[in-house]
Amino acid sequence: MWSARPGQLWMAARHFCTRAILQSLQQGRADFIVRQDAKHPRIVHEGPWHDRGRVETGWVPE
Numbered sequence: 001m002w003s004a005r006p007g008q009l010w011m012a013a014r015h016f017c018t019r020a021i022l023q024s025l026q027q028g029r030a031d032f033i034v035r036q037d038a039k040h041p042r043i044v045h046e047g048p049w050h051d052r053g054r055v056e057t058g059w060v061p062e
Contacts, residue, residue: 004024004030006028012033012036
């Protein structure tokens, strides 16, 4: 069994991102990225990007 820890980055495919998995990553204070499959519908509306802070390599947009 895996366990998420602070400082880890987990990547998941959109089809396999259940709420329980994402909540456990959040509870473990790990970060995660969800990959969107290219065959699925494109985003129809996207809001403006916001700066969320600075890291060693630059700014983090969200």
